[in-house]
Amino acid sequence: MNKLRVAVLFGGRSGEHDVSLMSARSVLNALDPERYEVIQIGITLDGNWLTGENTLDAFEKGNIKELDRVVPPSEPAHQSLYVVRSTKLGDKLETLSGVDVFFPVLHGPFGEDGTIQGLLELADVAYVGAGVAGSSVGMDKGIFKDVMRANGIPIVDSILVLRGEIEKDMNAVIEKVEQMGAYPFFAxxxxxxxxxxxxxxNSRSDLGEGLMEAARYDRRIVVERGVGNVREIEVSVLGNEHPQTSVCGEVLPSREFYSYESKYIDGTSGLLIPANLPSEISDKIREYAARAYKAIDCAGMARADFFFDNDMKKIYLNELNTLPGFTSISMYPKLWQATGLTYPQLVDRLIELAFERKAQRDHTERRRAA
Ligand SMILES: Nc1ncnc2c1ncn2[C@@H]1O[C@H](COP(=O)(O)OP(=O)(O)O)[C@@H](O)[C@H]1O
Ligand SMILES: [Mg+2]
Structure with missing residues (x-):
């Protein structure tokens, strides 16, 4: 049996570069060497594609000098990657024979937002996960909420403000936010x-600071009403047009909210699987997760994150993460494990789904027949 050639992409240009390395380590461990031949491609924080012996080790150790540059694919039908080897006579392009499927294990901007997916579409290759639109809508908290509203999926009240509006008239922005109701808000x-x-x-002065802080990272800022007595419930979704959902899990944050520190640095957030919820609530959450997934034309996988207002017993969808944390101790694979799918089975399934999606694309006519 010919092995499938899988190019695993990790690292990347976002602040979640290091998280991506952790996710990729687990994916590499799970890819069955009897079935797959793996090509490891690391993307640096500057956006350079590199490969070589044990690329992931080199990235983890921060010792990437020995790696060779890879030319990212852009033209269809090549199914090849080029590696730039430096020789005494200058750089030489070498073909890295056909890759069957790309597996982007990249979180955040340039990985989860449709940009890399656009490149892989141009190259006309099979790849794991959501396409361009699903990825970018999943990433954009403003547009995502509008799509959910249009589909009748409950989300918290929010408004979108531009950095330019904050710079021009902060007080006007604050007044607009306060029209949504009482503090707290999240910027x-x-x-x-x-x-x-x-x-x-929690207050007007916090809001001014929060808006300034958010505006450092984007020209568009979402401000939303804080959910009181909030529980954070997550569901894993898997599939293309007929997605399946896992049991619900609950994140038990130790800090005031589920911050970067509690997620990755001090590891103080606990996971409770399955979440302790009445079945009518968890069924409803799973239904919203599948509907949201279809609404953004997601594919492959996503983790749907909900807020549950424990006083009002109200469910709100917060976001869909189209490339969720994927280490073996991450919520996404753990929820599948609890639902009866092991980590290696999950990785196999994601690769199958990538081929299924590619086959559908190949069935699509690009222009009117002559
Ligand atoms: N409207 C809200 N009400 C209550 N808590 C919130 C709200 N928005 C965000 N949070 C808290 O902040 C965390 C991060 O917000 P989130 O929108 O999930 O951003 P990210 O994309 O960075 O995960 C959430 O997990 C939750 O703990
Ligand atoms: Mg989140």
Whole structure:
């Protein structure tokens, strides 16, 4: 049996570069060497594509000098990557024979937002995960909320403000936010992840600071109403047009909110699987997760994150992460494990789904037949 050649992409230009290395380590461990031949490609914080012996080791150790540059694919039908080898006579391009499927294990901007997916579409290759639109809508907290509203999926009240509006008239922005109701509010850059640039604002002066902080990271800022007595419930979704959902899990944050520190640095957030919820609530959450997934034309996988107002017993969808944390101790694979799918089975399934999606693309006529 010919092995499938899988190019695993990791690192990347976002603030979640290091998280991506952790996710990629688990994916590499799970890819069955009997079935797959793996090509490791690391993307540096500057956006350079590199490969070589044990690329991930080199990235983890920060010792990438020995690696060779890879020319990212851009033209269809090549199915090849080029490696730039330096020789005494100058750089030489060498073909890295056909890659069957790309597996981007990249979180945040330039990985989860449709940009790399656009490149892979141009190259006309199979790749794991959501396409361009699903990725970018999943990433943009402003547009995502509008799409959810249009589909009748409950989300918290929010408004979108531009950095330019904040710079021009902060007081006008604050007044507009306060029309939504009482404090607290959350100010968030529209296109980031890992809680970077997010502030909980308990007062008017907090809000001013929170808006300034979020505006450092994006020209578009989402301000939303804080959910009181909030529980954070997450569901894993898997599939293309007929997605399946996992059992619900609950994040038990130790800090005031689920911050970058508690997620990745001090590891103080605990996961409770399955979440302790009445079945009518968890069924409803799973239904919203699948509907939201279809609404943004997601594919492959996503983790749907909800807020549950424990006083009002109200469910709100917060976001869909189209490339969720993927280490073996991350919520996404752990929820599947609890639902009966092991980590290696999950990785196999994601690769199958990538081929399924590619086959559908190949069935699509690009122009009117002559
Ligand atoms: N409207 C809200 N009400 C209550 N808590 C919130 C709200 N928005 C965000 N949070 C807290 O902030 C965390 C990060 O916000 P989130 O929108 O999930 O951003 P990220 O994309 O960085 O994960 C959430 O997990 C939650 O703890
Ligand atoms: Mg989140």
């Amino acid at each position: 968030k850059p529209a296109n980031l992840g890992s809680s970077v640039g997010i502030s909980k604002c």
